Amino acid sequence: MAAETFPLLMRIVSASVSVSKRAGNIIRDVLKKGELGIVEKGKNDLQTEADRSAQRCIVASLHRQFPKVAIFGEEQLSPYEKIDESMIEAGFAEEVLKETCPENLRKVEDEEIVIWVDPLDGTSEFTQGLLDHVTVLIGIAVKGKAMAGVIYQPYFNYQAGPDATVGRCIWGVIGLGSFGFEKRYPPENKNIITTTRSHSNRMVTEAVEACEPSEVVRVGGAGHKVLLLIEGKVHAYVFASKGCKKWDTCAPEAVLHAIGGTLTDLCGVPMQYHHQVQKGNFGGVLATLQKHEWYVSKIPNEIKDAFRQEPDGGPVQMTRL
Template sequence: MTHHTDTDLLALAARLAEEAAEIIRTIRARGFETLTKTDSSPVTEADQKAEAHILRGLRAAVPDIPVIAEEEVAAGLRAFATPAYWLVDPLDGTREFAAGRDDFTVNIGLVRDGRAVLGAMALPAYHQLYTGGVGLGAWRRDTEGLHAIHVRQAPAEGLNVLASRHHADDQRLAQYLAGRPIATLGNIGSAVKFARVAEGLVDLYPRLGPTMEWDTAAPQAIVEAAGGQVTLLDGSPLLYGKTDWKNPPFVCTGTL
C-alpha cells in the first residue's frame, strides 16, 4: 500500500477491526481472566490480542503512519502526535465486556492535522461494523449487508439521549440536560453510543466524564461522516494531539 488513498486506509482499518472483533468473540466464548492496570482500569486477554493483531496489520501495511494504541501507552510506551497517526482502542468498554454485557467496540481511527478524518468501529457482540470518513460517507455492515447511515433530524416531541453507564449519576448530566426537551434517556457503556447517533437512532450523547483520544477518534469520524457533530461544550471542535491524550467534556449530536 505504497500510494494509499483514504479509501484504501478505511478499507484496511475496517478489515482489521472485523478481524479483531472475531478474536474478541473467540476469547469471550472460551472464557478469560480480567486483570487490573496501574491506573486501576481493567484489561483482558481480548484487549491485548486484539491490539497486537491491529498493530501488526497497520504497521505492515502503512509503516509511514505511526500508531498510538491504548495498551501500548498503558504499558509505558511514550508516543507523540505527528501530522498523521492512527489511534487504536482494541476493546473500548472492557468493563462491559468483562461483565458479560454487549456494549463494547473495536476502534481504529486516523487523525490528520489534529482532526479525526476516518474511522472503523466494530461492535463484536452485535456483528456490526461502522465506517466513515471525510468525503467517504458513513456505513454500517451487518448480517443483512451494507447500509448507508445518516444522523436524523431531532423529533419535535423530544430528544433521545444516551449517556455513560459508569457516570449515570453525574450531576453535571442533569444540569446539562435541564431545559431541553427529553423523550428518552438511556445509559450504556463504550463508543456504541456514537454508532446509535450516527445511524439516527439517538439524537444526543453528552460526555462529561473522562475519555482518551483513542476512545473517540474512530467514532467521531463516523458520526461526522454521517452528518453529525462532536464538539466541546462551547461548540468548538474536538481536536487531537493533546499532550496527555485526554479529552475534555464533549457532546455528540445528530441534527438538533
C-alpha cells in the same frame, strides 16, 4: 489492482476495516474461552486479555503496513514485546478501495496522519455480559482532525440465533460518507439523550438534565453511543466528564461527521488529534446529528467553565509494537 496504487488514506482505512474484523474475532475467542484476565487500571477502568490481544493485533498489523505513521493505542503495552506472526493481519478490505478518495485527501503524507486505537471500547460492559455495547475503534486523523474512522461491533446480532451472522463493520471518510448501517433520524416529538452508565456523577447528571431530555439512555462505550446516534435511536450524546480519551472519540467523530453530524467538547470546540495532543478529552463530549448549537447553548455556563481549559502536560506516548 494492487492496494499500493490507491491513495494512502484509503489504504489505511481499508487495512483498518480488515484488521478490525480480525480484532473482533480475537475478542469473541477470548470470551468463548472464559479466561478474561481482568486487570484493574484504575477506578471503573478495567483491562482484559481481549483488550490486550486485540490491540497487539491492530497496532502491529497497521505498523507493519504503515511504518511511518504514528499510532496511539489505549492499552499500555511494552513497545519491545515480540508479536507472533499469526497476529498480523495483512489484508485490505475491497469495499473501501472501490470507493473514490475525496480530492482533498488524495495526497496526504504519512507524517500528517495519526491513528488512534481503542481495541475494546466498553470493557466494563464486556465483563458484565452487555456485549452489544462493545466496539473496536480505529480513528484516522489528518493534520489533527478526525477524517476517517472504523467502528467494528463484534457482537452485533449475537442474539439472533445460531445461524445468524454476528458482527458488523461501520466505516466512514469525511467527504465520502459512512457505510455499513442505515442512517435514521430520531423521532421529532422527543429528545432522547444517551450518556454513560458507569461513570456518572453530579455534573454528568446536571449537564444531561439541562438539555431537557424526554428520556435518558445510559449505555457503555463512546462507539456504542455514537452508533445509537447515527441510527436514530437518540438525539444527542452528552458526557460532562474528563474521563473520555482521544481513542474513544476519533473514529466515532469521523463516522458521525461523514454523514453530517457533529462531535465537539461541551463548549462546541472541535477536538484535536495531532500527535502531541493530550490524550484526554478534558472538555467533555457532545455529539449530535442535528441542532448541535442548541445543545451547546443548553449546557450551563458553570459546567462549561469547569471544562473550558485543558491542563498543561506533555504529549502522549506513541505505542510501538
